[in-house]
Amino acid sequence: MAIDTPARIAIVGAGPTGLEATLYARFLGYDVDTFESASVGEALRPYGPIELPWTFGELSSPLGRTAILTQNPDHRFPADDATITVEQWLSSYLLPLAEVDLVVDSLRPGRSVAQIGREGLRRSDVVPFDDRFDELFLLRIADRDGNEEWLQCDIVIDAGGGESEPAxxxxxxxxxxxxxxxxxxxxxxxxxxxxxxxxxxxxxxxxxxxxxxxxxxxxxxxxxxxxxxxxxxxxxxxxxxxxxxxxxxxxxxxxxxxxxxxxxxxxxxxxxxxxxxxxxxxxxxxxxxxxxxxxxxxxxxxxxxxxxxxxxxxxxxLTGFRPDFSSARELQLDLSPETEGPRAWADYLNAKRSGPEPTRLESAEPLVNHEPNYYVIGRKSYGRRSDYRPSIGLDQIRALFTLIADRPGLDLYRHLPTESA
Ligand SMILES: Cc1cc2nc3c(=O)[nH]c(=O)nc-3n(C[C@H](O)[C@H](O)[C@H](O)COP(=O)(O)OP(=O)(O)OC[C@H]3O[C@@H](n4cnc5c(N)ncnc54)[C@H](O)[C@@H]3O)c2cc1C
Structure with missing residues (x-):
């Protein structure tokens, strides 16, 4: 079922995945609020001088690079095949991406998504799928000073990362x-x-x-x-x-x-x-x-x-991390017993284990959860698995918006939009 614009999307987390998802959704005309409990790239900051195991080309999207250059034509990126440190990822790409007009307008730093529910439904309500689909999400948002507010939205994209709670x-x-x-x-x-x-x-x-x-x-x-x-x-x-x-x-x-x-x-x-x-x-x-x-x-x-x-x-x-889904306890989540991440995604990865490396998702089906319109992407989708890499997060974003917009061929990473950022 497509969600037409203007629809409101709440994104949890302004890490690399949340930022890229924000830009993608804004380009498509969605109304986006991206909540970040601390600051942009917060989870990466402690790793500053550590070299990332991926090249700059894998750590950035064509859409993000175009948006940054449109806003600041003098900006210089590392070479696509360059290996960079976490600090360089932040300074050369993620922080400039957070400054792009379309992204900065949506960013809500210092605000945590404390709870996510459905306005008229509890987790325990047994209702047809369509009834849950039609009910708006309700988010309780809290800032650092303890102020709280409600937010209603049609879609929640949880890019809240997976490295907050060590196993x-x-x-x-x-x-x-x-x-x-x-x-x-x-x-x-x-x-x-x-x-x-x-x-x-x-x-x-x-x-x-x-x-x-x-x-x-x-x-x-x-x-x-x-x-x-x-x-x-x-x-x-x-x-x-x-x-x-x-x-x-x-x-x-x-x-x-x-x-x-x-x-x-x-x-x-x-x-x-x-x-x-x-x-x-x-x-x-x-x-x-x-x-x-x-x-x-x-x-x-x-x-x-x-x-x-x-x-x-x-x-x-260094025994890994477990994902934190406590804010979504009022949703009907179906989590994998092994990864503690979404079951559909874990099943997809397990099926891929015996086949070729997952390179490009053929559909967004593995991202569809039991709770309609609640999607988990990025590091968080991997739960306790440690084989996540950022290029998969980008592909999840691409695939997810083919579903949300009901446009099967949609790929803003291959066919860059011409409108300016
Ligand atoms: C050097 C290095 C090597 C790595 N290697 C691997 C690897 O081999 N395998 C692997 O699996 N991972 C690895 N990682 C981890 C992963 O690639 C990174 O953590 C990456 O940043 C994940 O991006 P993300 O946006 O999905 O999540 P994150 O970068 O974790 O971003 C999540 C953001 O959400 C915010 N947030 C969380 N909950 C809330 C909430 N309720 N409300 C508002 N905001 C919230 C957090 O503050 C954070 O800023 C590595 C990381 C580093 C630094």
């Missing part, structure tokens, strides 16, 4: 006993990849560092720590990995992720060399059961193949 890093995916106490000690427990800049190099050199996790963030962190180890040989790096020590299948488990980050294979090879050379001590088949303060640093009690106790000064607990 458990202990045995069985739970938090280890003592983790809350450890978390209250700043600088000891790190839940995001952190590059050792000069200050961190001084702080971490000759210390005992522990990395927990077996996905791309752990690989990136270990690769960065190897350089530190070479410069300061007294540093120890322990790496705890789940799985069966008899059949160390880490390479197999990481294989699908390598396509997400083209440099992951090189990193893995360097880490394997580091393990073989004794620079990294890899402990397979272990999980963290508890943590407790030692005279210096923290004791880490491990269970599994060889119950063990380690002492660590810094713990990089």
């Amino acid at each position: 458990g890093w202990g045995v069985g995916g739970l938090d280890p006993i003592g983790a809350a106490r450890l978390a209250s000690e700043s600088n000891i427990l790190l839940r995001h990849v952190v590059l050792p800049d000069e200050e961190r190099q001084r702080e971490w050199a000759d210390r005992s560092l522990l990395v927990v996790g077996d996905e791309l963030p752990a690989i990136r962190q270990l690769d960065a720590l190897l350089d530190l180890k070479r410069a300061s040989p007294e540093t120890t790096i322990d790496w705890i990995v789940r799985g069966n020590p008899e059949e160390d299948s880490l390479g197999d488990r990481l294989a699908p992720l390598v396509s997400t980050d083209p440099r992951a294979a090189e990193r893995m090879a360097r880490i394997e060399q580091g393990v073989a050379a004794g620079l990294i001590r890899r402990l397979v088949g272990l999980q963290v059961a508890s943590v407790s303060p030692a005279q210096e640093g923290w004791w880490i009690d491990l269970v599994g193949s060889q119950p063990n106790r380690l002492r660590s000064d810094r713990i990089f607990a």
Whole structure:
């Protein structure tokens, strides 16, 4: 069912996906409010100097680049095949995109979408699909000072990201006993990849560092720590990995992720060399059961193949994230039991696992949820999976608007609009 313009769309989040979706919807003539609880690109900011695993061409859309250049013909972008840092993504593309007239008019920074419901319906109401479809969404919006207001809209596009709540890093995916106490000690427990800049190099050199996790963030962190180890040989790096020590299948488990980050294979090879050379001590088949303060640093009690106790000064607990759908609890969401993201999208990705890499969505069907006109795109759609990449978010936007506008061939990324931004 098409939603004709003028219709009102609320977008949750002004990260890369929310900004691109805002521009796309505005070009099509929709009335858009994009809510951002903090500021544009908020989730990216802590990663500043980290190099992104994708080229500038994959991190930007033709529509976004055209809109920025229309507004500021002197703007210079990195080359399409350039590898850039998060800071460069923000300064050369995302922040200028947020300044484009069509986007800035829609942006509502400092405003959170606290709750999303349907005006005349509760989640528990059993009504035909069309009745839910026809009912307006109602959003409760809250600003930083505690002021609140209602917003009605026809469509909600949730691009709220998926890296706000770290997943458990202990045995069985739970938090280890003592983790809350450890978390209250700043600088000891790190839940995001952190590059050792000069200050961190001084702080971490000759210390005992522990990395927990077996996905791309752990690989990136270990690769960065190897350089530190070479410069300061007294540093120890322990790496705890789940799985069966008899059949160390880490390479197999990481294989699908390598396509997400083209440099992951090189990193893995360097880490394997580091393990073989004794620079990294890899402990397979272990999980963290508890943590407790030692005279210096923290004791880490491990269970599994060889119950063990380690002492660590810094713990990089890089075990992924879980999405936060709490604001949408009054909607009839159907979430995947594995990813905690939308089930239809998770099923689509699972089906693709056995086939070729998803490059271009043939239809928007995998984005359709049980709750009509509530769509989840970008990192959030992947839930606990860590193989998201921004070019997929752009393709989701393209496909989604073929459905919303009921124009099957619509593709503003291939056929750029001629009207000025
Ligand atoms: C160096 C690096 C490497 C990465 N590698 C990978 C990878 O290999 N695999 C992977 O899966 N991901 C990876 N990521 C993560 C992902 O690519 C990025 O986080 C990307 O920014 C996702 O864009 P997004 O717009 O979908 O979400 P985000 O950038 O997270 O943006 C979401 C925005 O929504 C806002 N928001 C959330 N809830 C609300 C609300 N209720 N109301 C208002 N605003 C709200 C947030 O403040 C945030 O600004 C990586 C990130 C970095 C920095």
